[in-house]
Amino acid sequence: MPERRLGVSLQVLIGSAFAIGGFILQHSLSGALGGFPLLLFVPAVFFSAIVLGKIGGATTTFCGAALAGYFIVEPRYSFALTASSAVALTIFVIIGIGMSLVIEALRGTIEKLNESERSKALLLEELAHRTKNDLAIISSAITLQRNASSDPAVRDALAAANARVLVVARAQERLRGGKADGRVDLSSYVAELCHDLGDLLRDVRPIAVRVHCPRLLVQTDLAVNVGLIVNELVTNSLKYAFPSERGGTVEVTLHSEPNRLVIEVRDDGVGCEDLGKAGLGSKLVKLLAKQLAGTVEREAGDPGYIVRVTLTGNAGSAATISRD
Known part of the structure; x- marks a missing residue:
């Protein structure tokens, strides 16, 4: 249905043309x-x-009935x-007028829905702008x-x-420039964050920071939690894994499995002598993982x-379902 309505004269003219077109087809197929x-x-x-x-x-109804x-x-x-014949034409006119009124009502409903969607999008944009x-x-x-x-x-x-x-x-910011349904692409979001x-x-x-993540669309609240987890883990690696002028690599990998979203941060630095010791960042990661029905595993690398x-439950399911 075109959003822009034509003038009454054009509607009458084109409506007559529709009737003539229907008449030509009807006449040519009369046999x-x-x-x-x-x-x-x-x-x-x-x-x-x-x-x-x-x-x-x-x-079109009246012209068609006349023709x-x-x-x-x-x-x-x-x-x-x-x-x-008069009864048949009268019934046709009633059906045509009724059809036109019903379609007009549907058109009005669609226009209201479109206006509502535009208003909602505007409000969400304003909310995102204010939040930013x-x-x-x-x-x-x-x-x-x-x-x-x-x-x-x-x-x-x-800091x-x-x-x-x-x-x-x-x-x-990703949400503002992302999809209209409020989803964020983890691939570009995490890559930008790590950069x-x-x-x-x-x-x-x-020190090189590398991100391996497929195109994975998730809701904004899950993206924020994943971003906080990655932020803490990568920050810890950059601050403590490479003392003095030591160089190396930090690898960030995200992938989805059925009902699971796995985040892995691996470095080839000096490692950690006490794997059980937890600072504020580690406690925050555990808290976020717990809120998302997830687990945290730490292990020594070779090196690093x-x-x-x-992340399991709803978080893992959302990531899996939304994957492109």
């Missing part, structure tokens, strides 16, 4: 159609009502109709507080908090250190 002199006028009315609206449908009554219905070439601005204000406040502190421990803690805020902000972390934390050390987070 095959036999006792159905109005059959092909019905689809003409239907398409006219869809394309033009109720005025066009009504025009059929004069040229097709016996006695031909006369409007002196028999009682049965709010997160930017929070990030700026944390940065100012960090710069005002002379305690290295406080500065590091505020970590700011990085977590930026993870959420980046997911919101930024590498630029921020590697300093002059030759491996952390594997497996």
Whole structure:
């Protein structure tokens, strides 16, 4: 159904053309159609009502009835109709007008639904914009507080908090430029996140951060949680796995399995002597995994250190179903 309506004159003109088209087809197939002199006028009315609206449908109905009554219905070439022919034409007119009104009602409903969708999209865009601005204000406040502190421990803690805020902000930005159904592509989102972390934390050390993730679409809330998990794990590797000027590689791998989403961060650094020791970042990863019905596994690499987070339940199902 065209969104833009034509003027009344054009509707009448084109509606008449639909009727003439139906008449030509009906007349050319009169031998095959036999006792159905109005059959092909019905689809003409239907398409006219869809394309033009109720005025066009009504025009096609009355023109079709006139053409059929004069040229097709016996006695031909006369409007002196028999009682049965008059009843048939009257029923056709009633059906045509009713069809036009029903289609017009459907058109109105569709227009309201489209308007509702546009309004919803606008509201979501406005909400995302406001959320982005709010997160930017929070990030700026944390940065100012960090710069005002002379305690290295406080500065590091505020920097970590700011990085977590930026993870959420980046997911919101992805949502604004992403799909209309509110899904985020984990592949590009995690790749951008890891690229930024590498630029921020590697300093002059030759450390490569590589991301292996298929195109995987998930809802924004799950993307935020995955981003926070990856942020903590990659940050830990960049901060502690490569002391002094040591270089190396941090590998981030995400893949979906039936009802599972697996996140693995592996580095080839110096490893960790105490695998059971958990800092704030590790506790946050465990908390996020627990909220998503997941588990966290840590093991020594050869060389380096491996952390594997497996998300199951609703989180894993959402990732699997949404995969392109």
